[in-house]
Amino acid sequence: MQEILIITSYYPPESGAASNRIHHLAEGLSKKDFKVSVITPLPNYPTGRIFKKYRGTFKKTSVENGIKVHRLWLYASNSKNKVLRLFAMISYSLSLVCFFITNKVPNTVIVQSPPLLVAFTSMLFLKRKKRNLILNVSDLWPIAGLELGAFKKNFSYGLLEKIERINYKRADVILGQSEEILAHVTSIFPGKETVLYRNYPDFKPPSLSDTGDRSNKIKIVYAGLLGIAQGIHKLCENLVYDNIEFHIYGGGAEQLKIEEFIEANPNLPIIYHGSVSRDELHSALMRYDVTIIPLLNRIYGSVPSKIFEYARLGLPMLYFGGGEGEGIIESCELGWIAESSNYQDLNKVIASINHQDFSFERRLQIQNRALSDFDFNAQLNLLADRIKIEA
Template sequence: MKDILIITSYFPPEIGAASNRIYHLAEGLQERNFNVQVLTPLPNYPTGKIFDAYQGKFKHTSVEKGITITRLWIYASVSKNKFLRLIAMLSYSFSLVWFFAFNKIPKTVIVQSPPLLVAFTSMFFLRSKKRKLVLNVSDLWPIAGLELGAFKKNFSYKMLESIERFNYKKADLVLGQSKEILTHVSSLFANKKTLLYRNYPEFDAPKITPRNPSDKNIKLVYAGLLGIAQGIYKLCTELDFNNNIELHIYGSGAEQKLIEGFIEKYPKLPIYFYGRVAREELHQVLLQYDVAIIPLLNRIYGSVPSKIFEYAKLGLPILYFGGGEGEDVVNNNQLGWIAAAGDYSDLNRIIASIQISEITLSSKQKIKETATSTFNLEAQLKTLSNLL
């Protein structure tokens, strides 16, 4: 049995695509006869507060499904203040260095990036000719930060670019969740070994149910993080509800109060907010809707929203409004409709063109079958296992 360590900033009981992705990676490797350890902060995302069960602890170790999970101290914060966010990342980096100094580290280590500084700490202190370092890149930072308006091209940005290049250079293998990520890595290090490793979900999809024929409106649903990048508040303000549509929203995040305030101000608009729902319950709830909308406020190079794969596995038709490689995934696999990124007129035009008659039990089943055969986590894990 080969020992392997996974270093990540997100892990269950935290919610979101990042924690789910790493959990399924750890579980999948454990099932393939790897002895998996996970190193992660005390759970705090997305609230920015250490979860109640872990309050007052500096370190917590548990064994779950055979996986040893060590949770380290972090100064938790989701503040918009860049200094406080830097302190939060550095605090976890310091905890990692402390752990490295007093514990035996396996010869194979998978490091999650971003955050860049956390990945840099791991790549810097664990680099060794005798150790294989695998960098799992889910988003391209600092490029994504620049496109989101979080960074400006100044000295700090150049420092982050240097850190990014260091991380790629020291990696023996780079995993990327999109082809754009791998293209970017190869443009910097032409001979770097890479592997496309998508954020495919792993769950037992509930049975698809037919829509209620008495429903005359098309029910759009969004479920996930209500952050700046997703732009759900702007979506509420820009949708043309004369197109006989409803918008149903699940989740939590920075824009939650704005969304709730908008609904309160315009109570006659068919917008419904339900808050955060556990993933297993959400999968069942989502089956009552007609179309899942996946928006991004700005097109982010390298990003492919994991919701594409999750909704497809549920058999939900997708309305994609984010640009980039995600458009190719939806188009090539016939998962739904594409609206030009950032163009709300085009979005409303596409919505107006959708016919209820198109949303049938058989069309949903076809999407589900495509997802099952194409977005195959087992095949992906088999390929990765052979490279470790």
């Protein structure tokens, strides 16, 4: 049985797209007769504090659904202070090096990027040990950080670009979750082997039913991270509420601002439901008419995994983020597109939506499209075959 090690900064019981993505990959490969192990930090996201169950230890190893999971110590922090965040990444990188020195590492290793520094540590150390390295690039850093306003073009940014290029150079194969990511990689290293590996979900699709129970107002829902990049607070400020209700699920940096806005504007039909488990969320989402997928600014290389997850639920989508995601929504007929960062256009699109647009037939059409076009197992089979060839 071929062994594979996955190195990631996020893994359950942490929530979010990054955690779910790697979890599905690990369990999927395990079902394909690979012996899978995972290295990840002690759980701390998104609170920035190590979860209570895992405190007081430098390492915890467990077997979860046949996968050996090594949880390593780090200095946990979600501070906006760049020095503290850098120290958190360095601490995890040091824990990785200690693990590499004291443990046998399989010949095939999948490394998640970003964070760049964690990926760099893994690529630098393991390449010297002649391991087959597969770099899984889910977002383009530092470009995404520049577009989000987290970085400026200075010496530090130039250093991050060099680290990014070293990571690409040392990888034997690069997985990218978007065509834009692969185009970026091949623009730097034209001969690099790349594979498009989308963030398709792996869960049993719900059976849809025609309840016919719809209120006069359109119920729009957002579920996910309440971070700066998503811009949910600004969305609350700019939506026109004449014919809609806005429901919010999740947690993150903007949670307090959103709660304060709702409290200061009790006349607006905005309901914050807090954070719930993924299974609870899937059940809850079936009660809404439309889900909105926003990005405060268009991020090159980013394709929100929510597109594929919500399509499997048969939920019509309003996409407000620009980039490659627009093409997927449009070509697969999954919903509506509003011009990125243009709130006037967003409200115009919302005003054009009617109840027939999210009928039972429409939802079924979306779900069937997801089952045919966003097949996790078909994609995984191709990746598994590629890994066996590279071994």
